Amino acid sequence: MSYPRVALLGLGLIASSMFWAMKRAGMDSHVTGYARSQATRDTARRLGLCHEVCDSVAEAVRDADLVVLAVPVGAMGELAEAMAPHLKPGCTVTDVGSVKQAVIDAVRPHLPEGVEFVPAHPMAGTEHSGPDAGFASLYDNRWCLIVPEGASEQATARLEAYWQALGANTERMEVEHHDLVCAVVSHIPHLIAYTMVGVADDLRRVSDQEVIKFSAAGFRDFTRIAASDPTMWRDVFLTNKPATLEILGRFTEELFALQRAIRTGDGQLLFDYFTRTREIRRGILQAGQDTDAPDFGRAAVRK
Amino acid sequence: MSYPRVALLGLGLIASSMFWAMKRAGMDSHVTGYARSQATRDTARRLGLCHEVCDSVAEAVRDADLVVLAVPVGAMGELAEAMAPHLKPGCTVTDVGSVKQAVIDAVRPHLPEGVEFVPAHPMAGTEHSGPDAGFASLYDNRWCLIVPEGASEQATARLEAYWQALGANTERMEVEHHDLVCAVVSHIPHLIAYTMVGVADDLRRVSDQEVIKFSAAGFRDFTRIAASDPTMWRDVFLTNKPATLEILGRFTEELFALQRAIRTGDGQLLFDYFTRTREIRRGILQAGQDTDAPDFGRAAVRK
Numbered sequence: 001m002s003y004p005r006v007a008l009l010g011l012g013l014i015a016s017s018m019f020w021a022m023k024r025a026g027m028d029s030h031v032t033g034y035a036r037s038q039a040t041r042d043t044a045r046r047l048g049l050c051h052e053v054c055d056s057v058a059e060a061v062r063d064a065d066l067v068v069l070a071v072p073v074g075a076m077g078e079l080a081e082a083m084a085p086h087l088k089p090g091c092t093v094t095d096v097g098s099v100k101q102a103v104i105d106a107v108r109p110h111l112p113e114g115v116e117f118v119p120a121h122p123m124a125g126t127e128h129s130g131p132d133a134g135f136a137s138l139y140d141n142r143w144c145l146i147v148p149e150g151a152s153e154q155a156t157a158r159l160e161a162y163w164q165a166l167g168a169n170t171e172r173m174e175v176e177h178h179d180l181v182c183a184v185v186s187h188i189p190h191l192i193a194y195t196m197v198g199v200a201d202d203l204r205r206v207s208d209q210e211v212i213k214f215s216a217a218g219f220r221d222f223t224r225i226a227a228s229d230p231t232m233w234r235d236v237f238l239t240n241k242p243a244t245l246e247i248l249g250r251f252t253e254e255l256f257a258l259q260r261a262i263r264t265g266d267g268q269l270l271f272d273y274f275t276r277t278r279e280i281r282r283g284i285l286q287a288g289q290d291t292d293a294p295d296f297g298r299a300a301v302r303k
Numbered sequence: 304m305s306y307p308r309v310a311l312l313g314l315g316l317i318a319s320s321m322f323w324a325m326k327r328a329g330m331d332s333h334v335t336g337y338a339r340s341q342a343t344r345d346t347a348r349r350l351g352l353c354h355e356v357c358d359s360v361a362e363a364v365r366d367a368d369l370v371v372l373a374v375p376v377g378a379m380g381e382l383a384e385a386m387a388p389h390l391k392p393g394c395t396v397t398d399v400g401s402v403k404q405a406v407i408d409a410v411r412p413h414l415p416e417g418v419e420f421v422p423a424h425p426m427a428g429t430e431h432s433g434p435d436a437g438f439a440s441l442y443d444n445r446w447c448l449i450v451p452e453g454a455s456e457q458a459t460a461r462l463e464a465y466w467q468a469l470g471a472n473t474e475r476m477e478v479e480h481h482d483l484v485c486a487v488v489s490h491i492p493h494l495i496a497y498t499m500v501g502v503a504d505d506l507r508r509v510s511d512q513e514v515i516k517f518s519a520a521g522f523r524d525f526t527r528i529a530a531s532d533p534t535m536w537r538d539v540f541l542t543n544k545p546a547t548l549e550i551l552g553r554f555t556e557e558l559f560a561l562q563r564a565i566r567t568g569d570g571q572l573l574f575d576y577f578t579r580t581r582e583i584r585r586g587i588l589q590a591g592q593d594t595d596a597p598d599f600g601r602a603a604v605r606k
């Protein structure tokens with residue numbers, strides 16, 4: 001039920017983790033890989049990433065039954081255009097982009113008749129990037145959202161089975177809803193973390209050394225989030241504009257309400273707000289999407 | 304060099320961790336404890352927290368050489384007033400509050416002549432609270448900020464040695480600077496996390512179930528931060544008003560600049576901003592204040 005030949009286009013965190021997860025799952029697919037730069041292709045060869053690293057898109061996709069676009073969202077269209085003439089008739093194209101409407105708009109026009117396009121988005125990642133950042137368990141117990149958008153049931157179900165074999169749970173979603181949900185649970189939190197770290201870095205009255213030395217829970221987590229790849233995140237915000245701006249508008253509205261409560265000394269409003277948000281956390285722990293360990297994230301510091 | 308008798312007033316996360324850390328350090332101090340509610344005192348007795356749990360403040364502080372105020376910032380003044388008549392002459396009073404100017408203003412007026420007051424703030428915590436949330440290693444390799452503000456060198460140095468024995472590093476700081484640094488590295492990050500989780504909870508177009516199910520890195524961390532104790536954080540924002548409002552003003556300014564860049568499609572600005580914030584993260588890793596493990600926080604999910 002897996003794909004005999006898989007092509008990974010882009011060899012960063014997401015694609016390399018897919019390869020290691022395929023290996024771990026014992027899939028017997030033949031995997032070709034392509035990356036834009038010689039440096040990344042060399043690293044991939046050194047690491048044994050993919051059975052064959054190709055120097056051109058054409059070579060990589062030739063004969064592939066599944067082609068995975070695993071580059072920043074803003075680069076998907078160009079890549080799709082370059083590969084399109086070389087696709088095997090009847091193959092399936094998918095992507096792993098964090099935004100779906102923009103990717104569909106950029107990719108679909110280039111695809112020839114008879115090629116299935118099943119957009120997908122594994123909701124898993126770290127702040128690291130590049131071909132050496134991947135690991136086999138990245139997708140374990142994480143969600144991979146599938147946006148069928150006109151693909152056949154057969155092609156969709158096959159891609160779902162593939163992602164499940166990599167360790168993920170899958171769920172189908174409408175494209176617009178996907179982009180909104182992701183703005184809430186991922187994109188805007190990243191933007192906020194970037195902003196807060198930027199503020200700390202700007203503030204001349206507090207030195208960088210102090211920010212680093214005394215970084216407490218809260219800020220420390222923000223710095224990790226704000227260490228994520230700048231190209232990827234630039235593209236996310238440029239391409240998920242409507243949802244991003246909607247959620248950002250709501251966020252500043254609520255922040256202003258809390259700011260006013262601080263200014264006027266409205267302790268009851270603050271208390272009630274802070275009480276309500278605890279429930280969401282409880283839900284996430286129950287759903288097994290995080291751990292409740294009191295020393296969360298400090299293991300390596302301790303030793 | 305330690306204190307023969309220590310009184311812990313308030314028996315939550317911070318005080319209970321202090322007791323377990325004292326025990327681990329093999330200090331031979333006699334520790335009395337007091338908490339407002341019968342329920343907390345009962346739990347403390349059941350856990351063996353403190354050598355003696357007292358039903359009144361007066362009893363708890365009688366004969367104590369060090370008295371630690373470990374209640375929410377807004378409750379410090381009242382507690383100081385209640386204990387003041389019963390303090391042993393020449394003892395040292397300290398606190399662990401997250402805000403320092405407000406605590407000094409609330410506590411100092413009540414203290415009799417000859418009692419030393421050395422405010423302190425251990426920069427360590429979790430999102431859990433209460434007498435059963437503590438653990439001995441909470442302060443290991445964390446900073447405890449000391450704000451001497453008129454205390455004698457002897458009393459200050461003695462408190463520093465005590466905190467070092469609990470595992471912490473200590474650093475002296477001016478009170479106003481303390482409140483600003485903490486607004487940046489802790490208070491505003493918490494406010495922002497609370498706000499973002501509140502926005503997610505409000506949004507009718509995205510259900511709570513979805514927010515919980517698909518919570519990705521970023522948002523997941525925010526929910527942990529936003530699960531912290533509502534009373535403690537209400538008090539922090541009400542009492543650290545000037546620094547909080549200053550940093551909040553800067554934060555919204557920067558957020559608006561990024562929002563405009565998204566709206567106008569200024570990818571270069573976004574890219575440069577996101578690149579700059581990576582450096583801070585590098586500093587924090589080098590300073591040993593966090594771990595770089597790729598599966599950060601997912602250990603318990605995996606098993």
Ligand SMILES: NC(=O)c1ccc[n+]([C@@H]2O[C@H](COP(=O)([O-])OP(=O)(O)OC[C@H]3O[C@@H](n4cnc5c(N)ncnc54)[C@H](OP(=O)(O)O)[C@@H]3O)[C@@H](O)[C@H]2O)c1
Pocket residue numbers: 010011012013014015035036037038040041070071072073075079096097098099121122123124125126127128129130131133229232236
């Ligand atoms: N990281 C996450 O947390 C995460 C989570 C879910 C989804 N995603 C999505 O997954 C995709 C890949 O992310 P990633 O984290 O794997 O990124 P990454 O580690 O930075 O790798 C990106 C890969 O894309 C290539 N690339 C970059 N710009 C390109 C261009 N203009 N043309 C052709 N190739 C280009 C890079 O090639 P070179 O190395 O040769 O430059 C690299 O191989 C993105 O669409 C992202 O939105 C990421």
Ligand SMILES: NC(=O)c1ccc[n+]([C@@H]2O[C@H](COP(=O)([O-])OP(=O)(O)OC[C@H]3O[C@@H](n4cnc5c(N)ncnc54)[C@H](OP(=O)(O)O)[C@@H]3O)[C@@H](O)[C@H]2O)c1
Pocket residue numbers: 313314315316317318338339340341343344373374375376378382399400401402424425426427428429430431432433434436532535539
């Ligand atoms: N948690 C952190 O991350 C952290 C980090 C650094 C500093 N701090 C500071 O440490 C202090 C204690 O925090 P914590 O985390 O240990 O809190 P906690 O776990 O919630 O415990 C607070 C304790 O204070 C008592 N208390 C609450 N309100 C009181 C009142 N009005 N009068 C008398 N006692 C009262 C509670 O008694 P009952 O149980 O009987 O209600 C409880 O024993 C706060 O000032 C906080 O700002 C906290």
